[in-house]
Amino acid sequence: MDIKKRTLTTTEESVIKWQLEVDIDSWVTTAVAGKINNCKRRMTAVWIPKLMADDSVDSIPADEDELIAMIVARDDYKNRVDRDKE
Numbered sequence: 001m002d003i004k005k006r007t008l009t010t011t012e013e014s015v016i017k018w019q020l021e022v023d024i025d026s027w028v029t030t031a032v033a034g035k036i037n038n039c040k041r042r043m044t045a046v047w048i049p050k051l052m053a054d055d056s057v058d059s060i061p062a063d064e065d066e067l068i069a070m071i072v073a074r075d076d077y078k079n080r081v082d083r084d085k086e
Contacts, residue, residue: 003032040064047071 008016013024020027044067051057051070061067071077078086 040068043068043071050076 008024016024016027022030044064047067048060051060061070
């Protein structure tokens with residue numbers, strides 16, 4: 001997924017620079033990485049017990065990318081939008 005660029009207005013940039021001690025690009029990159037890590041931690045906390053309780057699961061990957069791929073490939077996996085529709 002390629003994240004679309006968003007151009008800050010002069011006012012928005014001034015406001016952010018007033019608060020931040022780092023450059024904006026660095027802050028955004030760090031913020032996105034932190035959000036991904038938090039979501040991954042919550043996702044695996046929910047799904048590892050489900051996988052362990054599922055008799056059809058023979059093994060759970062130790063590699064995080066493989067684990068996430070296994071989770072999203074399952075028929076009972078739903079993303080946030082689909083879960084909220086229920």
